[in-house]
Amino acid sequence: MVLRRVAVVDGSNVAHEEETPHGRPKVSNLVAVRHALEAKGYQVVIIVDAAFRHEADDPEQLELLLKDQVVRQAPAGTDADYFVLETAEQEHGLVVSNDLFQRYRREYPWIDERRVPLMIIDGRVELYERQLRGSGGREDGA
Numbered sequence: 001m002v003l004r005r006v007a008v009v010d011g012s013n014v015a016h017e018e019e020t021p022h023g024r025p026k027v028s029n030l031v032a033v034r035h036a037l038e039a040k041g042y043q044v045v046i047i048v049d050a051a052f053r054h055e056a057d058d059p060e061q062l063e064l065l066l067k068d069q070v071v072r073q074a075p076a077g078t079d080a081d082y083f084v085l086e087t088a089e090q091e092h093g094l095v096v097s098n099d100l101f102q103r104y105r106r107e108y109p110w111i112d113e114r115r116v117p118l119m120i121i122d123g124r125v126e127l128y129e130r131q132l133r134g135s136g137g138r139e140d141g142a
Helices: 011-015 027-039 059-067 080-091 129-133
Strands: 002-004 006-010 043-048 071-073 094-096 118-121 124-127 138-140
Touching (some): 006 027, 011 027, 011 043, 027 043, 027 124, 043 080
Antiparallel strands (some): 002 138, 118 124
């Protein structure tokens, strides 16, 4: 059996963590967080809401990430938080976000144990290591 550790990134939340001088969310934050998590051995799933396409600072880069399925977009008119949490539930993965997900705590009681807060300072990603150390994964037959 191979242990597969999955981290589901709340892309819209992460993109706003360090914004442009004009207040626009950065696509580069998504790439930086992906690289930081992959360097720690995680399979990364990034989910953004549909409106993010119209807010992002680098729409061309975002379109490439969407086309390559590096970033997944929640369906228009839906709450991306649901898809982030449900994907983490199905994959037994972590959720990388500064959102506390208050309205979903009854449905997903594991949020506090599996949510990994972060900071992005000058493009450098700082993940809350305490949450990463205690994280598990899913055992898949190999």
